[in-house]
Structures are given as C-alpha cells and as structure tokens.
C-alpha cells in the first residue's frame with residue numbers, strides 16, 4: 012500500500028527553485044534510499060513532509076485515505092505517524108538509556124500513570140531497547156554510549172512514538188564498520204513493519220540496504236529503481252556518480 016505520496020511539490024527560497032515538481036511515493040512497509048548530489052533537495056523534501064517547510068505548490072498525501080497533510084503543524088504531522096531522525100544524535104546525555112526511552116514513549120502520561128504515578132511502561136520500553144540492540148545498556152548514561160549506540164538510542168526513541176514512516180538522515184555518518192553493519196540490519200528489520208526512508212551519501216551503505224533507490228537532482232526525481240538500475244543511468248552518472 013502507498014503510505015506517503017508527494018505530488019508535484021515545488022518550493023523556492025528567495026527565487027531559487029530548491030524543489031521543482033517533485034513526485035514520488037513510499038509504500039508501507041518499504042525501505043527506500045534517497046540519494047543525490049549536494050543541494051538536490053533531500054533535506055528540503057524531509058522538511059516539507061514533516062511540516063517544517065511549506066511548499067509553494069503540490070500535495071503531500073498520507074495514509075489509506077490519501078488525505079493531503081500540507082498545512083498541518085509539525086506536531087500534528089508527528090502525531091499522524093511521521094517520525095524523523097536527524098543526522099546528529101540529540102539524546103539527553105545526562106540521562107540513562109532507560110530514561111531517554113521512557114521520555115519518548117507515546118502516551119507515557121496516560122491518565123493512570125499520571126494519577127497513580129506509575130512508571131512508564133517497562134515492557135514496551137524493553138521491547139524498543141531490544142529492537143535497537145541496547146537492552147544491555149539500559150542503565151548507562153546516554154553520554155557514555157558510542158556514537159553508533161547514540162544513533163540507535165535515538166532510533167529507539169523514534170520507535171517509542173510508534174511512527175508508521177521513519178525519515179532517517181545519513182545514519183551511517185561517523186560510524187565504525189561494525190556499527191554500520193548493525194545499522195543496516197536494524198533499518199532492514201524496521202522496514203518489515205514500517206515505511207523507512209533513508210537519506211544517505213555513502214553508496215556502500217546504500218548497496219547493503221539492498222532496496223529501491225530514488226535519485227534526486229535539482230529538486231526532482233532523476234531516476235528510480237534498484238541501485239544497479241540507477242547507477243547505470245547516464246544522467247545519474249553525469250550529475251552524481253561521475254563527478
């Protein structure tokens with residue numbers, strides 16, 4: 012099923028056309044890599060989908076009913092189930108892994124936990140820690156984690172909000188080879204149940220994701236398909252790979 016569709020999106024900043032008739036769709040579940048040269052519009056695409064940037068024209072269609080979510084606030088869009096992970100981890104370093112996850116849990120302040128002061132749902136919290144590979148680190152301070160572990164914690168915090176679509180910006184940047192491998196496995200596993208969009212420059216990492224790839228250039232889709240398919244496309248070679 013198509014979960015997200017951007018349809019004919021355009022946006023210009025001070026007369027510069029950053030996104031220019033961008034259209035493509037993401038299924039649920041699906042793993043999709045979005046690649047393209049610097050300035051291609053990858054970040055702006057995520058800004059538009061999450062409600063941070065308002066385009067000049069086009070539609071962003073969501074869910075079973077294909078409703079246009081453009082114009083909704085960032086928090087309303089997050090509540091619909093669109094989660095975003097920025098490149099730089101933003102975990103709370105002086106809190107434990109457990110506390111970070113607890114803060115992120117959706118509905119953690121439900122009426123009962125507020126009334127009776129119950130702790131956050133420990134079972135769900137453990138599930139998310141397990142999912143990202145941090146079950147053995149729950150009582151460590153986030154600040155003591157490796158760069159890769161911080162990234163996984165942040166992915167766990169994103170999962171705790173129960174998104175349907177995860178937008179993940181350059182997850183492999185700064186990671187060791189072992190951390191990259193763990194991250195590839197994690198993203199692939201998540202994409203069995205979620206729509207996962209990974210913006211990434213590292214072609215080795217993209218190859219290991221083994222998924223459909225969308226190549227952006229000058230604010231529109233230049234090519235789409237398997238990595239082998241797009242890397243043989245002459246336009247892609249000219250503007251991105253061959254430089």
Ligand SMILES: Nc1ncnc2c1ncn2[C@@H]1O[C@H](COP(=O)(O)OP(=O)(O)OP(=O)(O)O)[C@@H](O)[C@H]1O
Pocket residue numbers: 024025027029047048049050051052053054055056
């Ligand atoms: N708020 C803004 N004001 C002016 N120009 C902007 C703004 N946001 C983005 N741009 C411009 O729009 C173009 C697309 O930028 P964007 O950051 O989306 O590209 P990108 O594909 O994410 O690039 P990179 O791989 O370098 O992160 C760039 O030329 C950028 O300078």
